[in-house]
Amino acid sequence: MSFVGEATGVLGLLGKGWNLLRDRLDPARAQAQRLIETFEAYGIARQQITRLLPPELKLPNAAFSTPDKLKDKVTPELLDWASGNLAINRAWLDGVSPQPHLRVDKYKQPALYRDWLLERQRIAPNVRPILLVWKAAGSPVGPEADGPLCLVYEEISDGLDGSELSRYWLLSEGWRWDHSPCVSNMVAAVAVAQSLGVMVIGQDVPLPLLLQLEEGKRLAPAVAQKRQRLWHPDDLITPLSGTDTPWRQAVWKDAEGWLPGSKSLTPPNADAAQISEAIRKETT
Template sequence: MSFVGDASSIFGMLSKGWSWWQSRHDPALRSARSLIRAFEAHGVGRQQIIRLVPTSVAQARPELSMADFSKPEQLKFKLSPALLDWAAEFLNVRRAWLDGKADTPPHHIVNHYKQPALYGPWFADRMAQAPDVDRVLTVVTTHDQPVGPGANGPVFLVYEEIENGLDGEQFSRYWLLSDEWYMYHPPCVENMAAAVSVADSAGVLVIGKQLPLRELVRLQNRETLLPELMGFVRGTWYPTDLVNPPPLQDSPWRQAVWQGAKKWLERTA
């Protein structure tokens, strides 16, 4: 390697080291990076964020401008509790995550494990609060493990509300409706099928997506945002088949799962 190449490599390592040190020791910079990352993950570009900020927040002192969102190093000087509160509510992410609190998941978790009937009132409440959105429940499983006997990877229930965003683009907000569920554990699979049944009965579109295991592990470790995760879809499946299988496609495994799901629903009804 040439002297120039060696120098460039060393400079790159030093830059990464400096960025890491700043992230660890500059909480304002960490919050600014999280805010910009969250908006970009939800499909909002840095130059677009200012268009969404309420006037009361944007015109506070110090006043915000489009340029302030161009890079975290600039935005950190304009951060305020009001801006972070608004961003957390608008994106439906946890305020503590924007603050950089350790081990805080970015998304709100509504986990009714072993009480799946409670998803019914929760869906009804969301419909009352946001009547004019499209609703999707996505059941996320591991790509290389077909849903059925022998599957052992994690499973996630992701609820999404979709509305019109800037310039005619779609904008989504997300909730996690499960927490540390696994396909190898029968009660988790039964509760997943029960939640699918509740969502389907409530008029929520139910779909299935398959992703690489490494990405699901990152979600478990709270290292990624749900819209970032959805960029790694490798396949699809039909969760409603667990409730109402197509003709001639039933199985003893599916029947056992659904019988267990009905018991959970009866228990918590």
């Protein structure tokens, strides 16, 4: 490495160290910076944030231009609003929790996802709901699978200027493919979501990003931008002709065990089924 390269690296480390020290010494500035960066992660530029604010919280555009200009204007009401608008953990915005996303983990009680999803549909009837099942890119779907298994609920609504805004909830915590109850709980959650007309999409995501998401070091929209190949979690419930396996049958039997009255689950919503089939055709 050249002298210039070494000097640049040292300066970069010093800069990071100073930023960490400054945030610790000035938590109000850290709150302001986290607020701005979170909106930007969700595709909302800092000069656009004021367009979303309710009248009682209105601020001039310049307030969001830098953390230093915003820090004196951050109020509990502003943080409460941002937390609700983006479905972000309020304590994380305060810097006292390591996890930015709200978790709704019903491990070993996947039937309870039904109540939660119904409540989301009541609260936000005009959004497009999707249950995302994220696995590590390259990891197979079968008895040899390993790595993290992440259930993510996404709501897509209208954003600014014809764009879309997605909000995310984590519906799992520390689930893994090589732990069979996690897999059967995932399949049970997929069955519940489909019975309510929620579209289910499986996606490959680079392993480091999934690990960072679990640790609270990466926001879901940043992970979603890097998603890769699609796969079909619903194949673990109703496999394509000629593709069934003993492993799949065992997984579904276990999943049914987590769902009392699973025989009475209503069939998938027609629109969701048509979209799922269209996705399948695009990827085959």
